[in-house]
Structures are given as C-alpha cells and as structure tokens.
Amino acid sequence: MATREQRMRVAGPGRVPQLRYVRTLDCDADRLWSVVTRPGLLSQWLGATIMSDAQYGGFTVSTGVNALEPGQHTDQQTGMVTTCVPPHYFQATWDAPPHQPSTVLVDVVPGAHDAHLILTHGGLPQDLVESYDMFWTTALNRLHQFIGGRLPAHPARWQIPPTAGGA
Numbered sequence: 001m002a003t004r005e006q007r008m009r010v011a012g013p014g015r016v017p018q019l020r021y022v023r024t025l026d027c028d029a030d031r032l033w034s035v036v037t038r039p040g041l042l043s044q045w046l047g048a049t050i051m052s053d054a055q056y057g058g059f060t061v062s063t064g065v066n067a068l069e070p071g072q073h074t075d076q077q078t079g080m081v082t083t084c085v086p087p088h089y090f091q092a093t094w095d096a097p098p099h100q101p102s103t104v105l106v107d108v109v110p111g112a113h114d115a116h117l118i119l120t121h122g123g124l125p126q127d128l129v130e131s132y133d134m135f136w137t138t139a140l141n142r143l144h145q146f147i148g149g150r151l152p153a154h155p156a157r158w159q160i161p162p163t164a165g166g167a
Contacts, residue, residue, distance in 0.1 A: 017129045018122035021140055025117060025147050029110035032117060033087035035147065036106055045146040046139050057081030059092070079104070099125045
C-alpha cells in the first residue's frame with residue numbers, strides 16, 4: 001500500500017501560521033469520511049473521542065497522558081464543529097486556552113482508487129506551531145496505520161501540546 005504525504009507550513013491570512021497536510025490513503029472516500037468523523041473510529045487513531053454536544057457539534061478528544069504535567073493527567077482538547085458538508089469537508093474550532101481558538105479544516109477528496117485527506121490547522125500561535133506539527137504528524141501516521149490495519153494494539157502515548165489546553 002503506497003501512501004503519499006505532503007506537509008507544509010504556510011502563513012495564512014494576515015501572516016498567521018497554519019499547518020497543512022495532504023495524505024493519499026489506500027481506501028475509498030466514504031471509508032475515510034467515516035474514519036475522520038465517527039467518534040468510535042476517531043478514537044482508534046486520534047484519541048478517545050466523544051461528541052460532547054451532538055446537537056451543536058461539540059466534541060472532546062483525549063489523547064493520552066501528558067508526561068510534562070504533574071499528576072500524569074489525560075490531555076483533552078475541546079472544540080465545536082462549525083461547518084459540515086458530508087462527505088466532503090468539515091471545519092471545527094480547536095480550543096487552546098489561554099490562546100484564542102484555532103481552526104481545523106478537514107477535506108476528503110475521492111481519488112480513482114484511493115482518497116485524499118487535506119487537513120489544515122490555521123490561526124495558530126507561533127509558539128505552538130512546532131508542537132502541533134508533531135501532534136498532527138503523529139496522528140496522521142496513526143491514521144495511515146489504522147487504515148492499513150497495522151495500528152499497534154498498545155500504541156505509544158502521545159499528547160496535545162501542553163500549552164494548548166490540556167485538562
């Protein structure tokens with residue numbers, strides 16, 4: 001199975017940093033849409049995911065133990081889905097106190113025999129760009145493993161950047 005990856009760091013409107021990832025995955029677009037939108041499937045590769053407010057699109061993602069904080073608590077990220085056009089794209093706020101919320105846009109594009117995922121995380125504070133790059137790179141690598149049926153039974157713990165709103 002061949003997966004192509006492209007990653008770039010770009011400046012968005014007003015020179016605000018954003019990260020963009022383009023992945024080509026060996027599955028059809030319907031499966032990819034399910035894997036990036038259903039809490040049970042998101043939990044397999046992103047972290048334990050619940051829809052905290054199904055009516056309005058609120059969500060919470062727990063991504064494991066934050067080893068940098070005393071007490072070894074679980075990191076949690078919250079947000080709100082603001083736009084959703086199934087099965088093509090959704091946009092969500094990504095809350096990162098004390099910073100302003102950033103925006104995550106996920107596009108699913110069908111290919112001839114595969115599907116393309118374009119993930120853009122914009123509106124990032126400069127001091128979190130590298131941490132989020134590591135976070136999304138790890139998450140998308142796990143997505144690739146999950147799609148290919150090769151995700152380890154007991155994956156290594158990884159976390160949201162500690163200054164980006166852990167519990």
